[in-house]
Amino acid sequence: MLEMIMGVTKMKKWRPISLIFITFFLFPIIIYGLNLEGKKGLNTMRVELVHRHDPRFNVNNTNKTQLERIKEFAHRDSIRYSMISQRKEGKNHSHDHRRKARESSFVMPIQGGRDFRIGEYFVQVKVGTPSQKFWLIADTGSDLIWFNCRYGCGRNCSTHKGRSKIKNRRVFLPERSATFEKVACSSDTCQVQLINLFSSTTCPNPSDPCQYAYEYVDQSTAFGFFANDVVTVGLRNGRKHKLRNMIIGCTQSITDGPTVNGGIDGVLGLSYSKDSFAVKAAIQYGGKFSYCLVDHLSHRNFFNHLSFGDDPVHHTKLLSHMRLTKLVKTDIYFAVNVLGISIGGQMLNIPGEVWEVNSNGGTILDSGTTLTILARPAYDSVMAALAKSLMKYERLPRSDALEFCFNAKGFDESSVPRLAIHFADGARFEPPVKSYVIDSAPGERCLGFLPANGPGYSIIGNIMQQNHLWEFDLFQSTVRFAPSSCIL
Known part of the structure; x- marks a missing residue:
């Protein structure tokens, strides 16, 4: 924005x-x-x-x-x-x-x-x-x-x-x-x-x-x-x-x-x-x-x-694939109660207070933020786990924007373990690899995360949200989501 x-x-x-x-x-x-x-x-x-x-x-x-x-x-x-x-x-x-x-x-x-x-x-x-x-x-x-x-x-x-x-x-x-x-x-x-x-x-x-x-x-x-x-x-x-x-x-x-x-x-x-x-x-x-x-x-x-x-x-096409999680009451933001993040099926060791909306943490869905921003403890854990799987690719000098970029020659998305965001009520959001290993230049890819220094929200940005249907129910205070090509 x-x-x-x-x-x-x-x-x-x-x-x-x-x-x-x-x-x-x-x-x-x-x-x-x-x-x-x-x-x-x-x-x-x-x-x-x-x-x-x-x-x-x-x-x-x-x-x-x-x-x-x-x-x-x-x-x-x-x-x-x-x-x-x-x-x-x-x-x-x-x-x-x-x-x-x-x-x-x-x-x-x-x-x-x-x-x-x-x-x-x-x-x-x-x-x-x-x-x-x-x-x-x-x-x-x-x-x-x-x-x-x-x-x-x-x-x-x-x-x-x-x-x-x-x-x-x-x-x-x-x-x-x-x-x-x-x-x-x-x-x-x-x-x-x-x-x-x-x-x-x-x-x-x-x-x-x-x-x-x-x-x-x-x-x-x-x-x-x-x-x-x-x-x-x-x-x-x-x-x-x-x-x-x-x-x-x-x-x-x-x-x-x-x-x-x-x-x-x-x-x-x-x-x-x-x-x-x-x-x-x-x-x-x-x-x-x-x-x-x-x-x-x-x-x-x-x-x-x-x-x-x-x-x-x-809804007719995606009903069987829809997942539901509660919205957490905030002043204006659509906050969700995150339990943790897993990489390749393994939960990362991230302090619980990072996700506590009513404390100094929490997570919001924001269509006006492009990249995904994670509180520093979550950012460090996610970056370390994903970078480990990308070490076989040539590491490129750090850009002004993103920390980890690499030469995408021969890159295979299947070599990257899947990231999943787990919600406290059991729902799980598993975005496609392209939503967090993003194109940065011809033949180059980067991990599409920014760190948040100090207490505050983590933000699921619009690139991470892409290729999913998101339905916000203001009466029930819930959000439902499902994978979709989004092409009519």
Whole structure:
């Protein structure tokens, strides 16, 4: 994801500036009595899930090598990890979901995109009335829907002129949406609800919009304000449905820098917080959402869907292979209770406190982190066990990003013992070898792990999650998973 330092103009003195990504990972959001009761009679909703590499994005970095990409992944993931660890210091709060079964669902296409050589996955989202289309990063660690926006230009508004402020990006034009409503800075929404999303605490005029300002690590900054609008989604029966009163972030201007020069339109928050898109959609679609990430090296012709509600297409094929584990209650992250890691069937000697979510450890599933990050004791054990099986291959000098790389001439995946993540309730996740012995350059492979120094979460990133269906049940606080090619 995109690295950033988050700050709010004219914020209270006690609000610190933190190194984070542009996924709005902020202070813990308390969620009490969250009503996820759904509506009847709606059909499946889904959107296409697209990898960042897809050539539909206006990115001018297609000449980057795979190794340069890996270095960028590692740099962004490290900064993102720092932010996640800082937020973990807050208290955990339970989610009081009202459990009520629903058969409704919708789907959104999600797709891989090696052609852009960057590590995120995207969905196309339609916002406003009439709708305007944007490509947003699908992020299970993010609270908010955010996209580029140009407000206050009246009849002079145009997409072309909007791009003069936010170069080479699609721009939302609020004046063209009949359902767009600013969040006033004097409102309870701004002063109470959005305070955890770093809304500005100053309000010169009661009708002024509720503002935010984000400063990135490379000194680029995004400025905007909060609003309400509708998001239009497609049902499986071909009809459309509008999700109303969605809290959105309208970013009006960005000071350019390497961080924001990737042609992205914004972020689709899929976290466990009450203002995320996932939870808002769950209110109407049965409390479930799922995704299947195609191989991160897949071309644009391969795609899958981000689905809300039951997904009969996947579930019919994979039902007998599905494994289930409980989600551990956290503020916004989808944490799982890991018992340990085995290599080649042998459990590694990793201290139990590494996996204790309610202590100084724990493990989360994060679609916005590319590589897998392990707490140092787990990292050292996993690297030592895997490296032992790779000693017959020529060791290459350590890269800036990854510790163990080797010459892949004659490499045979069957020579690598299988890694498995064991959950405390008996489920086991066994990713394919290519998800942790990853391509780094032509003829080169690397072990795709980063170490986490100090206490904090371990993170199962999107490369490790690829080629599996993941279904999150917010009502039951569970996640189910199964191997899949993810190719429809």
